[in-house]
Amino acid sequence: MEIEAALSENLCEQKTSDKINFYLKPPVSVVSLEECEDLFRQRLEAMSCVEEAPIDSIESALKSIKSNVYLTNCVNLNVNPTPEQRKHDNISHFLARLFFSLYPEDSEQCKRFKSFERRLLNLKLRTLNCFTANKLATFLKYFNFNFDYVTDVEECQKLAKQRYIGFNLLDPSNKRIDSVFKVRFEDALGFVSKRSVAIKDGFALLTEKDIFPILSEAFENHLDNEMRVMRNTLSLNGQEQYLIENLELVYADFIAENDEKKKKMRMEQNVGRSPFSLDISNVDQISRNHFPPCMRYLHESLRKDHHLRHGGRMHFGTFLRSTGVDMDSAMDFWRDEFTKKITVNDFEKNYKYNIRHLYGKEGHKKQLSSYSCEKIIKDAPGPSDKHGCPFKHFDEKNLKTLLINYGLSNVDSDSILLAKGAQDHTRGCCEYFKFTHGDFPSEPIRNPAQFYYESVRFAQKPIKTEDEVERAATPDKDPLQPPQTN
Numbered sequence: 001m002e003i004e005a006a007l008s009e010n011l012c013e014q015k016t017s018d019k020i021n022f023y024l025k026p027p028v029s030v031v032s033l034e035e036c037e038d039l040f041r042q043r044l045e046a047m048s049c050v051e052e053a054p055i056d057s058i059e060s061a062l063k064s065i066k067s068n069v070y071l072t073n074c075v076n077l078n079v080n081p082t083p084e085q086r087k088h089d090n091i092s093h094f095l096a097r098l099f100f101s102l103y104p105e106d107s108e109q110c111k112r113f114k115s116f117e118r119r120l121l122n123l124k125l126r127t128l129n130c131f132t133a134n135k136l137a138t139f140l141k142y143f144n145f146n147f148d149y150v151t152d153v154e155e156c157q158k159l160a161k162q163r164y165i166g167f168n169l170l171d172p173s174n175k176r177i178d179s180v181f182k183v184r185f186e187d188a189l190g191f192v193s194k195r196s197v198a199i200k201d202g203f204a205l206l207t208e209k210d211i212f213p214i215l216s217e218a219f220e221n222h223l224d225n226e227m228r229v230m231r232n233t234l235s236l237n238g239q240e241q242y243l244i245e246n247l248e249l250v251y252a253d254f255i256a257e258n259d260e261k262k263k264k265m266r267m268e269q270n271v272g273r274s275p276f277s278l279d280i281s282n283v284d285q286i287s288r289n290h291f292p293p294c295m296r297y298l299h300e301s302l303r304k305d306h307h308l309r310h311g312g313r314m315h316f317g318t319f320l321r322s323t324g325v326d327m328d329s330a331m332d333f334w335r336d337e338f339t340k341k342i343t344v345n346d347f348e349k350n351y352k353y354n355i356r357h358l359y360g361k362e363g364h365k366k367q368l369s370s371y372s373c374e375k376i377i378k379d380a381p382g383p384s385d386k387h388g389c390p391f392k393h394f395d396e397k398n399l400k401t402l403l404i405n406y407g408l409s410n411v412d413s414d415s416i417l418l419a420k421g422a423q424d425h426t427r428g429c430c431e432y433f434k435f436t437h438g439d440f441p442s443e444p445i446r447n448p449a450q451f452y453y454e455s456v457r458f459a460q461k462p463i464k465t466e467d468e469v470e471r472a473a474t475p476d477k478d479p480l481q482p483p484q485t486n
C-alpha cells in the first residue's frame, strides 16, 4: 500500500542550508506505508542514541547513531548528503513530528521529541563545523530570531579592545573576530548564568561558535510553534488515520522493546556491581538492616504515606543515588510508591523532573550526593516534614519510641538519650550502630551513606568469637576508634 504523505525535496531549503536540514517545509512524495514505518522506527532509534549519550559527548552520540541508525540514512550526518539521505532525514523527521504533535504539548513524549531534535541539530552544527558566520546569521533569520549582526570590522575591533568580545580567549590578539552577534539578554541566559558572555546595552555579545546552542534553541522554539499549529488544525482523513494507527503500533513496539533492553542492561550491570550497592528491589529489608535511623524513618514514611515532601525527597533521593541506585531504578521506585496515591501523569508532571535533576539530567546537570549529617542536623524540618536527624530533631519521648521500635532495649535507648542530652548527635548515631551491629563503626558517622556502607561491610565480616565481642564491649575502649581488624 502507498501513502501520499506530504513528502518532497525542499529545494529552497537545500539551496540555502546545503548541509543541514531545518525542516522548514513538509516534503511531498509518494512513500510506501512500510517505508514510513521503517523510517519512523529509525528516527525513534536515533532519539534513543542521542538521549543515552552523555550530555557533553558528541563522539558517543555520533558513534551510537552511526552504528545503529546511520547506515539506513534516516539521520543525515554527512557534510555532503546525497539526495536520498536528505529525503530520508526529512521524511523521518516529519513522520515523527506528525506523530508527536498528537500528544499534548506538555507531555513527556512531545518534550522528548523536541529536545532530541534540538540536540541533534546542535550535534550536526558542531560536527560538521563548516558554517561561516554569515551562513549562521542566515540560519537564525529562518526562525525570525531577533538579533543584530555586526560585520563592521572596525566596530568588532573596538568591542574586542574594550574586552566585550574575545575576553575568554587565552590570547585574543591571535584570533581576529570580524563578526559579532548581538542577542537579547533573555535569549542568552545559558551564557549569562555561566558568566561567559559580556552584556552591553541589554545585549549579549556572542561570537560565531557561541551561536550553535542559540540556533538550536531557536529551532526548537520554531518546532514547538509548528507542532502547536499542527495540533490545533490537523484533521485526519481515512488514509492519514491509518498511517497514524500504524505509527502507534511501531511506537508501542519500540517502547516495549526498549524497556526490555533497559531492564536487561540493568540486570547485566547488576551482575558486576559492587556488593555494597543498594538493591532497590529488596529495599524494605535492607532498610531495616542497614539504613541509619534518618533514612529508615524516611523510607517508612514514604511507604506509609506514598508521598514525601520536597525536603524528604531530596534527603532520601540523594541517599539512594549515593548508595548505588541508578536513575531508572530510582524512577521506578518513586513512581510505584507515589502512584498509589496520584496518577502516573501527575507523577510525570510534578516529580519526575526532581529525580532527573538529582541525577544530573536536568538544570545544573550535576549529580547530587547524600547530604552530610552536619547539613541534615542544621536543616531543621518543618512540622509536616519527615526528614531530619532523629538524634537532633526528635524530642526525647519520640526518639525513645523510635529506638524501641527499631529493636533497641530500654537500657540501650536510655544511653543514646544521654548523648542527645549532651548535644552529641552523631555520637548517638554511632551508639545506635553499636547496639544494632554489636560494635562501633570503623569511623565516626558523618553521612547517612557512610552509615549504610559501614553497615553492609560489617555484615560481611566474619562472625566474632565471644571473647572478641566481650573485648569490644569493655568500658575503657574508645568507642570512636576503628575496631581491631580480625
Ligand code: SF4
Pocket: 292, 293, 294, 295, 372, 373, 376, 377, 388, 389, 390, 391, 425, 426, 429, 445, 446, 447, 448, 451
Ligand atoms: Fe542520619 Fe547522620 Fe543523624 Fe545518623 S547522625 S541519623 S546518619 S543524620
